[in-house]
Amino acid sequence: MNSLAATHEILLKERTSSIRRGLMDRINRDSRLIAVKGSRGVGKTNFLLDFSKEYYAGDDSCLYVNTNNLFIVHDGLFHFVERFHKLGGKVLLLDQVYKYPGWDKELRACYDAFPDLQIVFTSSSIVRIKSNPYLKGIVDMYNLSGLSFREFLELETGKCFPAYPFSEMVEKHEEIAASILKQVRPLAYFGNYLEYGYYPVYLEQKSHTDYLLKNINLTLEFDIPYVSQIELKYLKKLKQLLYVVATDSSCNVNISRLSSAIGVSRATVLNYLNYMHNARLLTLLYEEGSDDESGRKPKEMYIHNPNLLNAICLDKVNENILQKSFFLSQLCAVNRMNYTDEADFLVDGQYPVLVCQEGKGRKAQDSVIVMEDMIERGKGHVMPLWLAGFTY
Structure with missing residues (x-):
């Protein structure tokens, strides 16, 4: 002792x-x-x-x-x-x-x-x-989630920033962004966060991509089989499915197509998706009122966070998928996220959200919250995407 x-x-x-x-x-x-x-x-x-x-x-x-x-x-x-x-x-x-x-x-x-x-x-x-x-x-x-963008900024700058509920951001985002911009220029750090800032071990690692790929393989080869009793001969199928999801720009869950792509049954595809969702390699989005225990299939699928997406896809990353992966990784930690036909996501059953590049969402209805990348400040129903990183 x-x-x-x-x-x-x-x-x-x-x-x-x-x-x-x-x-x-x-x-x-x-x-x-x-x-x-x-x-x-x-x-x-x-x-x-x-x-x-x-x-x-x-x-x-x-x-x-x-x-x-x-x-x-x-x-x-x-x-x-x-x-x-x-x-x-x-x-x-x-x-x-x-x-x-x-x-x-x-x-x-x-x-x-x-x-x-x-x-x-x-x-x-x-x-x-x-x-x-x-x-x-x-x-x-x-x-325990990875570092939020807020926490990453605290590590990088040595300054302290409060977290805000998403509902408060919707009401006061112009005021909140202004107070943050007095201390730091968030966009100067945003690209680095998307590449390696979600995992705190980045402070100790020289090769972020190698570390993330090693962690992905350990999760697929040891963690998931340890809990789910998957035979080792099927691990290749898990890896294939993860790559297919990462490179799919539609993000739609088409079970038949996925089944054909990796050569397993539809039921096995659903099991694999749930295993990787529980392992925090994927985020699965369901219609409101459904989840992984409801028996219904998810509507959309995303790589869990932008660091993983960058590591898997390397120079083939779809920018809009990267933006959506960031938004989900920040809000899933503290909010209920669902699929909606009205926009990209539904937050807490109340806020339809569209995630896009600068200027791409200005025609959206006022009822839709638009999160735009590469803007420092928002106005009205348009908010800067980086601000989503201050929810926890």
């Missing part, structure tokens, strides 16, 4: 983050069991360390541990937690717990046995937490 505590201290000392993730304020610290889900590279480990540093600095009753540790694998998770509790432990931060066999059952046993112990654990975005029979009703779950 002493060696684990020493490792915890070393990790905290090495943690030199200059940004505080907004999710920190949304965590219910009174909850006894907290799950932080996220895709590869969004910073789940660093979030646990920052949680420890902010709320339990110098407190020996809080311990960070990676459950891949052989000590835990040998003794068992429950017995490790029991020992930690006996030694006065109060807060346990468990990283990558979902890779431990029977993790959900043992977490439930810990929850029942130690009522004065708080456990915060990280999980892959693929893993279903809320519907898990052992954890249902006792776990508070949070999704």
